[in-house]
Amino acid sequence: MTGGNGAIRGAFFDFVDDPWKHVGNEQVASRFFADGLLVVKDGIIEDFGPYEEVSKRNAGVDITHIKNRLIMPGFIDGHIHFPQIRVLGAYGHQLLDWLQSWIFPEETKYRDRDYATEAAQHFFRALLAGGTTTCQAFTTSFPVTTEVFFDEAAKRNMRVIAGLTGIDRFAPDDYIISADDFYKSSKALIEKYHRKGRNLYAITPRFAVGCTEAMMDRCSQLKKEHSDLWINTHISENPTEVRQVKEYYPDCCDYTEVHEKHGLLGPKFTAGHGVWLTNDEFRRFSKAGAAVSFCPLSNLFLGSGLFRIGRATDPEHRVRLSLGSDMGGGNALSPIRVLEEAYKVGMCNNTMLDGSVNPREQDVAEAERNKLSSYRAFYLATLGGAHSLYLDDLLGNFDKGKEADFVAIDWSAGQDAMAWHQSLTADASPNTVEEAAQLLFGVMACGDDRNIDETWIAGTRLYKKGEPDVMPAMA
Amino acid sequence: MTGGNGAIRGAFFDFVDDPWKHVGNEQVASRFFADGLLVVKDGIIEDFGPYEEVSKRNAGVDITHIKNRLIMPGFIDGHIHFPQIRVLGAYGHQLLDWLQSWIFPEETKYRDRDYATEAAQHFFRALLAGGTTTCQAFTTSFPVTTEVFFDEAAKRNMRVIAGLTGIDRFAPDDYIISADDFYKSSKALIEKYHRKGRNLYAITPRFAVGCTEAMMDRCSQLKKEHSDLWINTHISENPTEVRQVKEYYPDCCDYTEVHEKHGLLGPKFTAGHGVWLTNDEFRRFSKAGAAVSFCPLSNLFLGSGLFRIGRATDPEHRVRLSLGSDMGGGNALSPIRVLEEAYKVGMCNNTMLDGSVNPREQDVAEAERNKLSSYRAFYLATLGGAHSLYLDDLLGNFDKGKEADFVAIDWSAGQDAMAWHQSLTADASPNTVEEAAQLLFGVMACGDDRNIDETWIAGTRLYKKGEPDVMPAMA
Incomplete structure (x- = not known):
């Protein structure tokens, strides 16, 4: 290197x-x-x-x-959106509304190489100013955004994970990419960028609400053809989203099964958020070696809910965890600010788990695991994040x-x-x-x-x- | 002036x-x-x-x-602790533990005039750097702390509200002040400082867990003798605290009744937090013209819970509201950071009120009121805060x-x-x-x-x- x-x-x-x-x-x-x-x-x-x-x-x-x-x-940011650098902290309703009113219009500008290149200067400077040296990033459905992202990361010699971000429904027509085009463009990008310099490629179905069966099948095919690739997506961020996934995938008992069914849940798989994952889903993540990226800035900013840190760190079913800024759903890029909010989420969880509101919810052991000491916090931001992303052989x-x-x-x-x-x-x-x-x-x-x-x-x-x-x- | x-x-x-x-x-x-x-x-x-x-x-x-x-x-900070400037953001358990392990030991240092004076330079500089021009502050149970606070505010010509902070149980022996000493020292401080320059005096029973009946009676007496004074305290911050108040005041049906019974709930009365106030208590605050200071940085940092903004702003029972940093339970002095967290609290409330978790909890009107637009937010930080503190004839x-x-x-x-x-x-x-x-x-x-x-x-x-x-x- x-x-x-x-x-x-x-x-x-x-x-x-x-x-x-x-x-x-x-x-x-x-x-x-x-x-x-x-x-x-x-x-x-x-x-x-x-x-x-x-x-x-x-x-x-x-x-x-x-x-x-x-x-x-x-610091390692396990979940961040490169093309949201300019709209971070946008006023909005919850997740699905916010996507439609702010995010897709801005991300559509990234079909233009010059705009994406200008944005990349802001994005990487802000990453470095926050102390983030590695990130796993979403791009857009336009291949040029992913090219610019990898080219600009390479100029800075940064270890990054990213990939063409597929969405073939629930987005404006000019933002959508078909499953076939996604597959073809992904193949070309993998060829050009994966393991070139410090770039690593992730198959990136945006989220199940925005991905048809056809899109998920293509992701499945890509993973079979390139087992070395990472997989990056979202899961169970918002209750309305969770219900919508159940409508779109009626044969799946829960959100996690959408990924299991397509052979995606396993090592090198990361899903952002996981706020509303059930206990059963946490256990399946743990068993599969799949990871959740915990994004507290965003979960509070969009009002998505409180991630159950203490549940995800149950030693019997420990889930691999990274921290994500989820900028721009997260309102800052700084991993230090992510840690502040992560600590607060753990503390709020504990006021439920101490039994003072509802004695039946008391769980002293889970409450203890919710407490983010600086050891736990900075572990997640460094070695823990690397372990979660299967990068701990390289860094952390x-x-x-x-x-x-x-x-x-x-x-x-x-x-x-x-x-x-x-x-x-x-x-x-x-x-x-x-x-x-x-x-x-x-x-x-x-x-x-x-x-x-x-x-x-x-x-x-x-x-x-x-x-x-x-x-x-x-x- | x-x-x-x-x-x-x-x-x-x-x-x-x-x-x-x-x-x-x-x-x-x-x-x-x-x-x-x-x-x-x-x-x-x-x-x-x-x-x-x-x-x-x-x-x-x-x-x-x-x-x-x-x-x-x-900006107006309706709830802040002068003697916590050095321990803001301390690692801890919830409210009651955190008080014992961090706060009382630090506040005890403020019996020394030199230490309090040094602290005041940090405190007022940080206030001004955050844009706060008026605050309502807690001091300690040592009269010298309140003297230093008012003297230093006067040097800067700032409009402030504060008062000797009474606690006669639930604190170390050398921190406690008897109800009689509290009364005597309060009288002297009122005489010396109230309406001298821009200083205003608040009768300040710290919180009902730390105040016996005797202390509350003395507060009652002070208010009768000086009807022009403000009253500043805490209420319903944490569920364990709420339960403890019920044990200490068995004849009161809830936390608010402790203040009603002593003739304190009314104009110029502010209680910080109010996270766990019932709907009935909100209505009684509204009717009495009493105010709540909403302290989201602290409520998240100590895991106290989510203040129900939309409930407190019900037009039929509107409660006067200020924003408080509650520094040091709040981990910053900046009212801008307070607004960030206030927005997040409103958004998290709404994910409950939209009915997606539990359809019975759906309340669209309350959810709308929870949304902190920049109009609502900066109103609370300025004119709304002044109105809440009965200062809107002077500023805001x-x-x-x-x-x-x-x-x-x-x-x-x-x-x-x-x-x-x-x-x-x-x-x-x-x-x-x-x-x-x-x-x-x-x-x-x-x-x-x-x-x-x-x-x-x-x-x-x-x-x-x-x-x-x-x-x-x-x-």
Whole structure:
């Protein structure tokens, strides 16, 4: 892989395991070096550990010292819509109305390469400014949007997943793509982009309300012909949508069965939202190795509902989870803002599960799993997201051999009250994992994109707050 | 009143009525001048209207032209905790646990005048940076905290409401104040501060869980002795709290009756939260002219629940409403962030009220009232908040004779995607009320404190983004 060379010195925080496996002892899932060194060669991590040890093994390496920052793996956004960057946060009714009045009209502009290219500059800059280094993105039903997306990601050398986004009903006529055209265009795009540089391709049926049987059959065919591909879609976001799926697929007992029936539910399959998944559906997701992308900004902004974090993390039926901004249903791109809202969703769930409203709903264990500590939260944003997307062999933490995408977090930036708040925990760079985790909770509770000071892709710094954009010097 | 002199030219947006009274035609409740002029004398609005007219009537006045900004009345925070500025966004369980583990230990530090004074610099700077010009604040049970609060507000010439915050159970021993000491200290503080400069005094029983009958009786006595005072407390924030109140006050049928029984529920009474108020309680609040301060940041952060906006705004039993940050239960001071979360609460309520989950819960009219358009939202943050707090004779809009507190909003600031988003509506300063309202929706949906470019108190600019603090030159 093309990428940067050299070493980064600073305070490092990443994950080696799932904190939900270590209730009451979550810090064992994390790894912290108050003074660490990360050695990068051609964009790949070659060595990592305490500065004192690693620097001896790598004498002469060119070191960049990032002081008073917490260096973490880059954030992973499991569910985002590239062509909604301009209409994020649009006023509307719920999901289905909002799609018709705001989203399809805007996305239709992306049939134009120039518009899509202009949009991509805004989109990728905003991603990097938020600390997102990898995303799984929806595009449009126009192949050119997907081409622009992959071309622009490649210019920045970013690891991304995307694919032509199929919809053959429930959209304006000039936005719809037929199942056959979807199949043909998908084949061409797969050929041109999949595993070229850091691009990965996802078969992308938009959502079952917008996809006929014919479209789902074509997706099924594509997966059979290209078993290496990812699959990206939506599921059970809104109760009206769920009911509509039951009307469109009367032979399926629930929304999940639509995907099971077409052989899609399995590894590398991600569905966004899952707010209204039943307990039975969670169990089938778990068993299949399929993933849900939890999109709290969007679920609150569109009023879709409260995702049951504690249910999805049941150790007996653990579902792979990533976090998604779902921008533009989500009203921000910042994964830090996603974590803030994720914490709130967990807290609201718990006021039901504590039994104080309805004693029959009490579930203390599920309530405990709903609580998003900073360990759980930043795990989801990094290694957990990578695991969910079957990318953890490539990235997600600072293990040797992984791709060197990372962010430098300024824990004191943001709203005016932030710095004094954080001074309760530490006046200088954290010395212990507990201090680091406490500062990170301050970031997720009170922070936003302002806490991202630098974003590095494959060992090259592409973003520094307050400085002009840089593009990597490609080999 | 001491204050600035001169005139401000720019685009002005304020309210003259309640948008909920004008369903489908909300803009008639607002007032917009694309090019307006506001003339201020000694901090009071002397003239206001279109530039062309007003400038003729005020020849020779010194004009400050604020370009490419939307000038609005300063925001009103109906519920905020001064001594929680450093612990905002603390990780915790729900309300009662969070109070014990984070809040009381921090608030106890405010028995020290120096600590409280240092905190006040952070607190007032953060208020102004968020665009808040008036707040109703809780202090602590130590009289010195209330003294510092009023002294520091007076230095900035800000219109504030606060009072010694009484709690005589459910707190550490060294934090508790006896009902008699509370009464005596309140009397002294009322004498010293009420209606001195812009300070207003509120009798402040913290919340019924923390107040014995004796404490409530003393509050009752204070109100009888000083009928001009405000009353500020909490109500029905969390289900466990509600149940605890029923145990402490077995002769009261519900939480509201605790306040009725002590003669407190009436004009100038505000209770924060009201998440779990029954329909009957809402009706009694309405009839009494009492107010609820809706605190969505906090209600989500502590998982308290979803406030029923549409129920509180039932035209037959309309409850006076302000918005509260409830910082530190709320994880930000910015009223713009409060509006974002308020919108989300309304949207989540509606997914219940649309009948798609449970057809028996369908209520289309209530659902409509839950939708927080930018008219409704910014009304609550300005004139609506003033009306709720019985301050609308003094401030809340740009009517002649009112106090000249205002903000200049930069609708394109904030997260990276913001400026391009707003360019969908207008490339330059808005020309129509609809454009202005659309830009304001963008601000509340995607913005934060970064959208506040300037904050003026009584005709003097106290805050300009990116510039050092200024204090007014007092007469």
